[in-house]
Amino acid sequence: MNYLEINHVSKSYETKKVLNDISIKVPRQSIYGLLGPNGAGKTTLIRILNQITMPDSGEILLDGKPLSPNDIANIGYLPEERGLYKKMKVGEQAIYLAQLKGMDRREADKRLRHWFMKFGIASWWDKKVEELSKGMQQKVQFIVTVIHEPKLLIFDEPFSGFDPINVNLLKNEILELREKGATILFSTHNMASVEELCDNIMLINKGQKILEGSVYDIKQQFKNHSYDVVYKPFDGSGEQHLTVNSTNPNELIREIIDKGELVSFNEILPSINDIFINLVSSSNKS
Amino acid sequence: MKIGIIIQREYLTRVKKRSFIIITFLTPLFFAALMFLPALLMQNSEKFDEKRTFAVCDESTIFINRFENTDFNTFIYIDNDIDDAKNLVREGVYDGVLYIPGTMLNLPTNAEIYSKKQIPMSVTTHIKSTMKQVLEHQKLLASGIDPDIVKASATTINLQTIRMSEDEGNDKKSYGELEFLLGMFLCVIIYFVILLFGQQVMRGVIEEKSNRIIEVIVSSVKPFELMMGKIIGIALVGLTQFLLWAVLTIGISTVASTFLPTQDVFSTGTVMNEQIADVQANTMNNDSLQKVFEVVNSINFHDILWCFLLYFIGGYFLYSAMFAAIGAAVDNDTDTQQLVMPITLLLIIPMICSGLIANAPDSSLSIWMSMIPFTSPAAMMLRIPYGVPIWQIAVSVALLYITFIVFTWLASKVYRTGILMYGKKVSWKEIFKWIKY
Numbered sequence: 001m002n003y004l005e006i007n008h009v010s011k012s013y014e015t016k017k018v019l020n021d022i023s024i025k026v027p028r029q030s031i032y033g034l035l036g037p038n039g040a041g042k043t044t045l046i047r048i049l050n051q052i053t054m055p056d057s058g059e060i061l062l063d064g065k066p067l068s069p070n071d072i073a074n075i076g077y078l079p080e081e082r083g084l085y086k087k088m089k090v091g092e093q094a095i096y097l098a099q100l101k102g103m104d105r106r107e108a109d110k111r112l113r114h115w116f117m118k119f120g121i122a123s124w125w126d127k128k129v130e131e132l133s134k135g136m137q138q139k140v141q142f143i144v145t146v147i148h149e150p151k152l153l154i155f156d157e158p159f160s161g162f163d164p165i166n167v168n169l170l171k172n173e174i175l176e177l178r179e180k181g182a183t184i185l186f187s188t189h190n191m192a193s194v195e196e197l198c199d200n201i202m203l204i205n206k207g208q209k210i211l212e213g214s215v216y217d218i219k220q221q222f223k224n225h226s227y228d229v230v231y232k233p234f235d236g237s238g239e240q241h242l243t244v245n246s247t248n249p250n251e252l253i254r255e256i257i258d259k260g261e262l263v264s265f266n267e268i269l270p271s272i273n274d275i276f277i278n279l280v281s282s283s284n285k286s
Numbered sequence: 287m288k289i290g291i292i293i294q295r296e297y298l299t300r301v302k303k304r305s306f307i308i309i310t311f312l313t314p315l316f317f318a319a320l321m322f323l324p325a326l327l328m329q330n331s332e333k334f335d336e337k338r339t340f341a342v343c344d345e346s347t348i349f350i351n352r353f354e355n356t357d358f359n360t361f362i363y364i365d366n367d368i369d370d371a372k373n374l375v376r377e378g379v380y381d382g383v384l385y386i387p388g389t390m391l392n393l394p395t396n397a398e399i400y401s402k403k404q405i406p407m408s409v410t411t412h413i414k415s416t417m418k419q420v421l422e423h424q425k426l427l428a429s430g431i432d433p434d435i436v437k438a439s440a441t442t443i444n445l446q447t448i449r450m451s452e453d454e455g456n457d458k459k460s461y462g463e464l465e466f467l468l469g470m471f472l473c474v475i476i477y478f479v480i481l482l483f484g485q486q487v488m489r490g491v492i493e494e495k496s497n498r499i500i501e502v503i504v505s506s507v508k509p510f511e512l513m514m515g516k517i518i519g520i521a522l523v524g525l526t527q528f529l530l531w532a533v534l535t536i537g538i539s540t541v542a543s544t545f546l547p548t549q550d551v552f553s554t555g556t557v558m559n560e561q562i563a564d565v566q567a568n569t570m571n572n573d574s575l576q577k578v579f580e581v582v583n584s585i586n587f588h589d590i591l592w593c594f595l596l597y598f599i600g601g602y603f604l605y606s607a608m609f610a611a612i613g614a615a616v617d618n619d620t621d622t623q624q625l626v627m628p629i630t631l632l633l634i635i636p637m638i639c640s641g642l643i644a645n646a647p648d649s650s651l652s653i654w655m656s657m658i659p660f661t662s663p664a665a666m667m668l669r670i671p672y673g674v675p676i677w678q679i680a681v682s683v684a685l686l687y688i689t690f691i692v693f694t695w696l697a698s699k700v701y702r703t704g705i706l707m708y709g710k711k712v713s714w715k716e717i718f719k720w721i722k723y
Contacts, residue, residue, distance in 0.1 A: 047706070050504075050505040052501070052504050052505060052706070072507075079498075079501040079505070081498045081708070082499070082501065082502060083497040083498030083499045083502075084497065085497065085499060086497055087299070088299065096291070096295055097502065097503075099291045100288055100291060100292075100503065100506035100507055102288075102506075141502075
């Protein structure tokens with residue numbers, strides 16, 4: 001069952017086509033990666049989902065129903081360009097933003113204090129935002145994004161500005177949110193985190209969808225049948241590494257067994273990073 | 287209601303600011319000080335003055351024993367010649383010497399004062415007026431005219447202007463000068479508050495854009511709600527400030543006037559006039575006080591206050607919508623200059639014409655100015671003290687409010703596009719294009 005469905009969405013600014021007939025299906029409780037180079041149209045698509053901009057054509061279904069203004073409360077959005085009021089106190093500001101998402105003041109206060117404890121930042125409550133470091137502000141912003149327990153979470157470059165320890169903390173939180181039932185749309189240039197977190201991805205370039213599918217399927221689709229082979233030759237010399245292309249791995253192993261003792265035999269799957277670079281540069285050429 | 291939450295934040299963050307509290311409480315104190323301090327100082331001037339002794343070296347002999355000693359100034363007539371007298375001043379026997387050279391034919395109209403320290407203006411004024419009186423007296427006598435007759439012939443003219451109304455008995459006395467001043471004052475005030483609070487809206491929008499919170503907020507509320515919430519919140523800040531100013535001004539002036547009876551304030555106020563035309567001063571004193579009360583009573587402050595609020599709100603909404611659009615179009619404060627210019631120019635036009643309007647409040651220029659929505663708030667303030675026909679106010683207010691609704695709508699379109707646009711140098715042409723999106 002898909003929680004979010006985007007059907008044939010297009011959007012142009014003046015004569016420039018920013019999104020051209022984009023359709024995606026995001027299964028419930030999955031993490032969906034939205035990939036693409038700068039200016040591919042990711043932010044426009046995300047803004048359309050947040051009803052900040054309207055699509056020229058196409059429809060968006062959330063939980064099977066067309067997107068409506070009331071859905072604001074069902075969506076949590078962490079934009080790439082994000083910030084907070086510098087002169088406002090952290091706690092006060094978090095409550096304000098939660099209220100704008102339709103939460104009751106008292107409920108927001110209670111939940112926020114819980115989250116602040118969890119992230120170990122309870123002592124920042126009465127500090128002004130300008131007193132916090134960039135990374136600290138990002139933590140507050142993450143909490144504000146998830147505070148109203150939205151069913152759809154949209155993260156645009158969520159890890160920028162975090163140190164590795166906090167990136168890890170955040171990854172675990174995102175996985176936990178999925179466990180609790182959230183569906184997550186995730187846009188990033190950090191391919192390592194895509195492989196680690198995403199169930200499905202879509203690759204978009206110049207407003208066109210050029211690839212969609214599960215991470216596993218895509219890797220299978222783009223594998224070029226190369227294998228990393230390590231063996232110890234019978235003549236007693238050291239371990240040998242070989243990278244071999246072959247459509248017939250059994251044949252390959254047979255050959256190696258004759259030469260020496262097989263230590264390891266792994267298929268080399270292309271990284272999402274390589275697929276991304278290959279596809280984008282070839283689609284730019286055409 | 288989300289707009290309520292936004293209004294609340296915009297209002298509270300500004301009202302709680304230290305600068306708001308300081309400005310709100312210091313401004314009336316400053317004005318009160320400006321009104322009462324000079325009077326207070328004048329009244330207690332003896333505390334700041336010191337006693338002086340002047341030698342009078344009068345070669346013409348006309349002025350001997352004519353200079354009256356005052357509490358601080360003593361005049362001693364000496365026979366020494368001027369060089370001796372100057373030496374005495376140098377030695378510190380006298381604070382100064384007044385030298386009136388003798389003349390052959392004419393009356394002596396020239397005099398000199400030598401002193402080591404600067405002679406206060408009150409002393410020179412006193413000397414000049416005494417000499418003038420003495421000489422005029424002499425001249426009259428020489429022409430064979432009794433000075434008492436001249437004194438008795440001095441006349442003050444009172445010209446009362448009365449504007450007739452349709453029904454008899456409702457005629458209003460008008461006092462040109464006071465209405466002129468009041469109109470000017472209101473015009474300047476409304477110009478400043480519209481500009482001040484309008485630019486606060488603009489800075490608020492720029493702040494949200496430059497600290498990048500804007501995208502978080504517009505994913506929760508409509509850009510129009512955010513813009514209107516800000517505009518209304520700041521309007522409430524302005525109204526709060528006016529209210530506090532009114533209360534504080536009344537409070538301070540009540541307190542001040544108990545310490546300082548009003549009578550004294552006005553009579554010390556005339557000290558200035560005294561130096562220019564001291565003869566009339568004393569006789570004018572009570573009349574002018576009475577006149578001031580009469581004038582103040584003749585003005586309908588109640589109506590003026592309502593008009594002021596009506597035009598402040600209309601003008602503020604109109605201009606702040608434009609300022610919000612500009613704030614959304616730029617990335618930082620420095621880029622606003624060229625875009626703000628045409629808008630302030632619109633506001634300045636009635637200021638430039640203020641003299642013409644206040645001078646002839648019912649001329650066609652004045653009426654047109656007070657009808658066109660961009661100039662009407664300031665222009666109408668100039669006309670209001672003279673009394674404006676109710677239909678003119680109704681038409682002008684209606685035009686102003688219709689325009690502000692249209693402009694808020696247009697501004698919200700520019701705003702919606704502008705807030706998410708970064709790193710673009712924006713021109714007016716570009717802004718007009720956004721309206722069409």
